[in-house]
Amino acid sequence: MSIVAHLPKTDAQPMVTFEGVTKRFGGSGGRPAFSALAGVDFAVARGSITGIIGRSGAGKSTLIRLVNGLETPSTGRVAVDGVDVGALDEAGLRSLRREIGMIFQHFNLLSSRTVRDNIALPLEIAGVDARTIEAKVGPLMDLVGLGDKAKRYPAELSGGQKQRVGIARALATEPKLLLSDEATSALDPETTQSILDLLKRINRELGLTVLLITHEMEVVKTIASDVAVIDRGLIVEQGRTFDVFTRPQHETTRALLSAAVGVKLPEWISNDLASAPSAGDRAFVRLIFFGETAFRPLTARLAAEIGADLNILAGAIDEIAGEPFGSLVVSYPADAATLERAGRFYRETGLTTEVLGYGA
Numbered sequence: 001m002s003i004v005a006h007l008p009k010t011d012a013q014p015m016v017t018f019e020g021v022t023k024r025f026g027g028s029g030g031r032p033a034f035s036a037l038a039g040v041d042f043a044v045a046r047g048s049i050t051g052i053i054g055r056s057g058a059g060k061s062t063l064i065r066l067v068n069g070l071e072t073p074s075t076g077r078v079a080v081d082g083v084d085v086g087a088l089d090e091a092g093l094r095s096l097r098r099e100i101g102m103i104f105q106h107f108n109l110l111s112s113r114t115v116r117d118n119i120a121l122p123l124e125i126a127g128v129d130a131r132t133i134e135a136k137v138g139p140l141m142d143l144v145g146l147g148d149k150a151k152r153y154p155a156e157l158s159g160g161q162k163q164r165v166g167i168a169r170a171l172a173t174e175p176k177l178l179l180s181d182e183a184t185s186a187l188d189p190e191t192t193q194s195i196l197d198l199l200k201r202i203n204r205e206l207g208l209t210v211l212l213i214t215h216e217m218e219v220v221k222t223i224a225s226d227v228a229v230i231d232r233g234l235i236v237e238q239g240r241t242f243d244v245f246t247r248p249q250h251e252t253t254r255a256l257l258s259a260a261v262g263v264k265l266p267e268w269i270s271n272d273l274a275s276a277p278s279a280g281d282r283a284f285v286r287l288i289f290f291g292e293t294a295f296r297p298l299t300a301r302l303a304a305e306i307g308a309d310l311n312i313l314a315g316a317i318d319e320i321a322g323e324p325f326g327s328l329v330v331s332y333p334a335d336a337a338t339l340e341r342a343g344r345f346y347r348e349t350g351l352t353t354e355v356l357g358y359g360a
């Protein structure tokens with residue numbers, strides 16, 4: 001066990017840390033090795049809901065399997081609550097896994113067991129006595145809203161109800177960390193929302209840290225306080241969800257988010273835009289409102305600054321990790337005098353803008 005395990009735990013100590021983690025698969029029998037993780041440094045803050053997003057094959061599942069010791073790093077170190085996962089023996093891994101709950105896309109319930117018995121399973125495996133199990137399972141069923149379904153079998157439940165059983169089962173051993181592997185990907189939008197509400201409530205009320213991997217940007221946008229973007233085995237961007245989603249820096253993040261955040265111009269306009277203005281062109285600009293700017297009447301002032309020739313083409317108000325965020329696409333003449341006036345206005349007001357291009 002690592003020496004870090006003996007240090008006092010503070011809020012500042014992350015729940016999970018990845019330090020220089022690489023993971024290679026294969027490489028035996030003359031086959032080339034494949035590098036699924038290429039050097040990951042990353043921390044999951046205690047009490048956070050942290051999302052990991054990335055395209056298919058980017059390394060999300062590998063990352064999460066390293067946390068509960070289903071995989072071991074080729075190099076580097078993964079620690080959960082200060083404990084080096086790679087240094088644990090079988091008994092150590094068993095006790096670590098009791099402290100980590102996991103929920104899955106396809107729920108992984110045992111079809112021959114009732115709701116109650118599915119939730120009790122991890123406690124039975126841990127050797128907990130029948131009376132304690134009885135005392136724990138009832139409140140767990142109530143917590144996930146299935147108090148009246150104890151004797152039902154998985155086949156009798158909807159997808160959302162099955163995931164609620166999965167969540168109750170994951171919480172049975174009172175874990176400090178919940179890993180979620182695409183837990184809402186098989187659910188419709190309304191059911192997804194109710195499961196996300198439940199995860200948010202569990203995070204808040206039980207203080208449980210949640211690490212989730214997903215290809216659904218909406219999931220991260222709705223509940224994750226923090227996010228990391230993984231691309232070809234590397235974390236290319238990480239930070240508070242609001243910051244990363246409103247000001248994405250990396251090309252992969254921008255591509256993943258393009259449909260999920262703010263507004264887009266219709267393609268028939270955006271396809272024809274040039275990167276520099278020609279005579280008589282208009283500038284197409286996205287204005288982004290957040291924090292203080294979300295509440296100031298800046299559009300009216302911009303119109304006053306630019307004159308009557310301001311077109312509002314698209315707009316949306318959104319919420320990211322509980323914070324309001326608005327975006328507006330406008331166009332105005334791209335002559336030097338107007339561009340200068342608009343630029344001055346953006347500098348003075350601190351408004352965030354993105355020039356989409358120039359066109360007729």
Ligand SMILES: Nc1ncnc2c1ncn2[C@@H]1O[C@H](COP(=O)(O)OP(=O)(O)OP(=O)(O)O)[C@@H](O)[C@H]1O
Nearest residue numbers: 025026034036054055056057058059060061062063
């Ligand atoms: N056991 C394994 N043996 C060989 N290659 C593997 C193994 N596990 C994963 N890989 C490869 O590592 C890469 C990352 O896989 P991983 O499952 O972590 O990606 P992912 O981001 O979770 O993708 P998805 O969203 O499609 O599940 C993929 O190219 C995958 O084929």
